[in-house]
């Protein structure tokens with residue numbers, strides 16, 4: 001079965017990268033190569049490095065890129081937490097632009113066998129990298145109740161974390177929770193009627209929390225962004241598209257921390273002039289969001305936010 005991914009904020013991301021024809025670029029999240037192809041269209045003698053940890057995405061993207069006859073790219077099958085190491089191996093010291101289009105792709109969500117979606121019955125898996133050891137099934141069946149509460153609260157911002165964790169523990173004592181629909185059933189039976197009637201799916205927050213934990217998404221993002229900003233050449237751009245508030249908060253706070261005087265708070269209290277000059281500047285004071293047209297044709301784009309940072313010296 002063929003699964004398609006509709007690229008989000010494509011033109012905005014490409015404009016944000018401000019591509020120079022001979023530059024070196026990194027797409028940290030290849031997916032089905034939607035952004036990568038557009039970057040390659042703008043390059044002549046430049047080079048694009050693409051990170052991806054999902055084997056299925058790499059196989060599909062290789063086909064897509066070969067059909068388009070592009071040669072000036074390399075796919076790196078690795079987690080983007082290893083961005084700096086992988087570029088160092090290739091003797092790349094600075095790059096002109098780096099893009100992150102975070103989260104999972106539609107093909108990952110739509111393939112029931114991957115276990116990412118509460119809409120299809122499948123194994124509780126949720127690994128982007130299918131060779132990784134931790135699965136959602138392991139978390140749900142082995143984490144202490146208190147750890148599940150923290151997980152649902154911190155990564156899912158779930159109000160009913162306590163009752164959900166309690167009911168999961170009761171259910172797993174009876175029978176291992178192995179499938180997405182088993183978990184959805186427990187969630188539905190734990191929540192009050194008025195919550196179940198809301199438009200958002202009742203399992204959305206728990207599934208988000210599990211996915212973040214399985215793939216260590218927030219830690220990996222923080223660490224990789226740190227590497228990305230040190231790799232940027234002068235005038236180089238960093239473009240990040242995020243899909244939920246936890247990710248966006250990390251990006252926003254990190255960009256602010258790079259551009260604000262570290263003594264800003266103290267200086268506010270004192271009659272001193274700050275001589276702080278940042279090496280970076282935030283291009284997007286407010287995050288860019290998809291147009292209404294894009295949101296209408298691609299429902300999955302509705303929560304997207306795009307932020308851009310530039311290295312200035």
Ligand SMILES: C[S@@+](CC[C@H](N)C(=O)[O-])C[C@H]1O[C@@H](n2cnc3c(N)ncnc32)[C@H](O)[C@@H]1O
Nearest residue numbers: 007029031032033034035052053054079080101
């Ligand atoms: C939203 S999709 C990207 C879609 C792509 N921009 C396109 O238009 O086709 C995110 C992709 O990044 C990959 N990914 C997410 N986190 C990653 C990480 N830490 N390291 C490497 N790849 C990652 C996922 O496997 C997924 O295929």
